[in-house]
Amino acid sequence: MAPRIVEVRQNVLKKNDILARELRERFRQAGVYVVSLVSSPGAGKTTLLRDTLARLRDRFRVAALVGDLATDNDGRRLGETGVPVRQITTGTVCHLEAEMVGRALEGWDLSALDFLFIENVGNLVCPASYDLGENLRVVLFSVTEGEDKPLKYPTIVLGADLAVVTKIDLAEAAGFDREAFYAALGRVRPDLPVLEVSARTGTGMSAWLSWMEEQARAARAAVAGAPGGRERRGC
Ligand SMILES: Nc1nc2c(ncn2[C@@H]2O[C@H](COP(=O)(O)OP(=O)(O)OP(=O)(O)O)[C@@H](O)[C@H]2O)c(=O)[nH]1
Numbered sequence: 582m583a584p585r586i587v588e589v590r591q592n593v594l595k596k597n598d599i600l601a602r603e604l605r606e607r608f609r610q611a612g613v614y615v616v617s618l619v620s621s622p623g624a625g626k627t628t629l630l631r632d633t634l635a636r637l638r639d640r641f642r643v644a645a646l647v648g649d650l651a652t653d654n655d656g657r658r659l660g661e662t663g664v665p666v667r668q669i670t671t672g673t674v675c676h677l678e679a680e681m682v683g684r685a686l687e688g689w690d691l692s693a694l695d696f697l698f699i700e701n702v703g704n705l706v707c708p709a710s711y712d713l714g715e716n717l718r719v720v721l722f723s724v725t726e727g728e729d730k731p732l733k734y735p736t737i738v739l740g741a742d743l744a745v746v747t748k749i750d751l752a753e754a755a756g757f758d759r760e761a762f763y764a765a766l767g768r769v770r771p772d773l774p775v776l777e778v779s780a781r782t783g784t785g786m787s788a789w790l791s792w793m794e795e796q797a798r799a800a801r802a803a804v805a806g807a808p809g810g811r812e813r814r815g816c
């Protein structure tokens with residue numbers, strides 16, 4: 582890459598980091614727990630998120646932002662759950678940036694939310710470089726996309742807090758080699774928690790929700806216990 586291009590890219594990333602830090606502080610002050618989902622196109626982000634919103638909406642105040650290059654299909658699908666959803670249409674940009682998230686949140690009272698979910702644009706490369714100020718970043722790999730994906734896209738794995746293997750109902754039909762997948766993931770991030778789910782059959786959904794709720798509880802307890810921290814509603 583030419584030095585000039587490298588410099589511009591570094592400036593963009595630096596600006597994003599500053600905005601993401603501001604967002605993170607805003608989320609912390611509002612007491613909203615933010616979870617982002619990243620994966621290759623079609624791995625099942627919207628489907629998992631739709632079922633997640635439907636299962637959480639009676640117990641928590643939830644909302645979602647969803648990024649896509651060209652359509653509002655996912656926003657409409659998620660909106661069917663009845664929870665507040667905003668679509669971010671990125672045009673030619675292959676990832677969400679902190680600035681886009683900040684703009685999409687304009688006018689939203691974040692303190693009226695317990696959980697905010699962000700579905701990134703389907704892409705295992707570009708989103709890795711852009712912090713969105715989220716508390717948790719979840720990377721999804723479907724059983725149909727090949728066991729070696731964690732090795733081919735290590736940066737996204739290195740920045741994740743959880744890996745979710747999706748479409749587990751198709752594992753047998755797709756000849757998914759579980760051992761090979763876990764070996765590939767382990768070579769990049771041996772410490773990364775992994776959950777297997779099927780939004781189609783509901784397998785693993787309870788484990789996913791419990792895990793995420795526990796992370797949110799722990800984060801809220803840490804904020805409440807920190808010097809200068811304030812009491813928050815538990816969840
Ligand atoms: N069998 C099966 N199909 C699934 C599952 N989850 C999603 N799908 C299907 O996979 C396809 C893509 O799912 P989406 O949820 O749209 O995937 P996505 O990651 O949001 O896609 P993009 O936003 O385009 O990147 C759809 O046809 C879903 O019905 C699952 O658990 N099992």
Ligand SMILES: [Mg+2]
Binds near residue numbers: 627628655700
């Ligand atoms: Mg989607």
